[in-house]
Amino acid sequence: MHTTALVLFSGGQDSTTCLALALSKYERVETIAFDYRQRHRVELECRLNVLREIRAQFPQWALKLGQDHLLDLAVLGEVSDTSLTRDTAFKMEQSGLPNTFVPGRNLLFLTLAAAVAYRRDLQVIVTGVCETDFSGYPDCRDDTMKAMQLALSLGMDKRFLIETPLMWIDKAATWDMAERLGGPPLVNLIIEHTHTCYLGDRTHRQAWGYGCGACPACELRERGYARFRALQVPTPVQARSPMP
């Protein structure tokens, strides 16, 4: 039924795991990301490193891995700069960074991804959004994804499937999924090459990868990794998170 996919691939742990899943399931997989002048621009470098390493280390996946699309979304900054009437806009995020959150940013990503998927004739849009992590952004929720699937399918007169393999699992289960898909080499690739840290720190090497180790994104990744490793040794296979 579904044989082709476009993965929203930011170069983080989650989207790398989604990419591995898509490569394990589909025959042709392309990737897309958005340059919206993110603070953590190092992500955009990391994602190319991840793609390079996947091609080098996983030859069976390299055959399926197609074009990478990077779209310039400077417009996000314009929306952020729009003079504001809502207090929320002036709040600082937990990490201490200024809140340049654009409401519904993820809807914009999905809409552009669908436009590219339409043009490239790709059926499935894979995204690593997740209701179980701390963010709780409404544009990452399951209801939103399902409404978007309808809106995009109707609006482009082509049926899309929005696949969200991480929606209901935690970070430990995400590590576990990576290991099931690509074994220790994929876990090591994720540790070495993906980026998560809000501060863009690539100098401090932790057990679970590079990062400051203190921002919420690092904490989440660290806790997930610790739980993944703790569960790994003594727990029988059937007690681990099932594959979706």
Next chain:
Amino acid sequence: MHTTALVLFSGGQDSTTCLALALSKYERVETIAFDYRQRHRVELECRLNVLREIRAQFPQWALKLGQDHLLDLAVLGEVSDTSLTRDTAFKMEQSGLPNTFVPGRNLLFLTLAAAVAYRRDLQVIVTGVCETDFSGYPDCRDDTMKAMQLALSLGMDKRFLIETPLMWIDKAATWDMAERLGGPPLVNLIIEHTHTCYLGDRTHRQAWGYGCGACPACELRERGYARFRALQVPTPVQARSPMP
């Protein structure tokens, strides 16, 4: 219930009529448009002229007319340039212009409009999309608008109303709506200052406005205007299209 609105305002006949409708119903109205390097860039000048004339000629509306937002959507060109696998992309449009149609373009406009509406605390998004004119783009259909209202409201965790006053009426009824809202001065303002022509022609003045008179957009506007004028004189009020 609803007191504030953001109008997708391109500077054409349809969106000018929508703007007049919003100004007649709501207490605070803002406008938004997108610069996507459109061939008919004259639209972007016309829209400023329309806003200026509305402020000058309709003082009761001028008090309600707030900020105008123009977002740079260069990304649309990038999606168009994406190398393509679908034949549709290479087709020429009826007008003879190259088809740089981006599937779901209107979904992108609505998503960005909703982000601005969120930040500006505006409740209603008004758009002049219409199922009765010739285009039939799926991203202008009623089903799509209703699915988008759900997706945007869920994705931003704020209820939006997408209002489509022209969805089921034809161009003659759109002229008629303008006359009911703002009388002959608004009809004349639309003739003089709005832009419709695909070729960006502002040199040939027709009875119904400026334009080449030959492209599909001009033809549609001309036919609608002729029917509006023909219906106007002899027809009793109750036989004319009702206001939405």
